[in-house]
Amino acid sequence: MDLLALGIGAGLVGLVTGSFLTVVIDRVPAKKGLWQRSACPNCGVGIKARDNIPVVGWLVLRGRCRACGERISPLYPVVELTTCALFVLVALFIRPLALVPAYLYAAGIGVALTAIDARTRRLPDAIVYPSYPVLAGLLTVASWASGDWDALLRAAIGGLSLLGAYWLVAVAVPRGMGLGDAKLAGLVGLILAYQSWGVFAVGALGAFFLGATWGIGVMVRNRGGRRTTIPFGPWMCAGAALGLAFGKPVWDVYQGVMGF
Numbered sequence: 001m002d003l004l005a006l007g008i009g010a011g012l013v014g015l016v017t018g019s020f021l022t023v024v025i026d027r028v029p030a031k032k033g034l035w036q037r038s039a040c041p042n043c044g045v046g047i048k049a050r051d052n053i054p055v056v057g058w059l060v061l062r063g064r065c066r067a068c069g070e071r072i073s074p075l076y077p078v079v080e081l082t083t084c085a086l087f088v089l090v091a092l093f094i095r096p097l098a099l100v101p102a103y104l105y106a107a108g109i110g111v112a113l114t115a116i117d118a119r120t121r122r123l124p125d126a127i128v129y130p131s132y133p134v135l136a137g138l139l140t141v142a143s144w145a146s147g148d149w150d151a152l153l154r155a156a157i158g159g160l161s162l163l164g165a166y167w168l169v170a171v172a173v174p175r176g177m178g179l180g181d182a183k184l185a186g187l188v189g190l191i192l193a194y195q196s197w198g199v200f201a202v203g204a205l206g207a208f209f210l211g212a213t214w215g216i217g218v219m220v221r222n223r224g225g226r227r228t229t230i231p232f233g234p235w236m237c238a239g240a241a242l243g244l245a246f247g248k249p250v251w252d253v254y255q256g257v258m259g260f
């Protein structure tokens with residue numbers, strides 16, 4: 001029963017957070033303020049509070065502006081539902097409980113950065129930079145609560161090594177990875193390595209596996225024609241989610257096979 005209440009609570013907080021993230025996704029790349037009221041980008045009419053209810057508002061309006069009938073992107077309800085689902089999973093599966101705030105925060109910026117990078121090929125510093133002190137602070141509080149300082153040290157090493165590895169690739173192959181990817185990689189390394197080196201390995205390699213699979217799919221569809229670049233931030237975030245969800249069992253199997 002307690003778990004049920006925790007799951008429902010996290011889901012509601014996730015919907016509201018997701019609604020806020022749709023504003024972040026629209027306005028941070030455009031360098032607009034986050035706190036004015038939302039308006040239709042087509043006709044400029046302010047969005048009524050009852051139409052602003054996460055997911056429900058979009059469904060009631062059937063994805064169209066109430067004033068002018070312009071289509072409203074399905075990205076909005078998708079972001080809200082994804083954030084909701086991730087918040088429920090984090091609240092139910094991330095333990096000890098003291099770690100939940102850090103991973104809720106990571107899930108939130110992961111959703112925002114995935115959508116922004118896919119749309120604009122940018123990972124805004126305005127989100128990435130403040131996330132270093134925020135995540136470091138939240139993980140430190142968690143270690144203070146649990147007494148697990150080894151995890152915090154591992155997180156610092158993991159964050160620095162992934163930042164360094166991506167930075168080297170960005171410098172060596174400027175057409176591939178960007179410095180924006182390297183800055184995000186430090187955050188990904190931090191949250192993965194805090195869990196364990198197995199989670200870190202699966203999460204870091206998972207990004208390349210997912211990105212390469214998608215890239216091959218795109219190339220096949222384009223019949224090897226025009227060179228297409230793909231934004232890598234979404235794959236780093238998806239890889240991190242994969243590592244957090246399946247890193248431990250995958251690592252256990254790997255160690256078993258290798259006979260450690």
Ligand SMILES: [Zn+2]
Pocket residue numbers: 040041042043044045065066067068069070
């Ligand atoms: Zn409108």
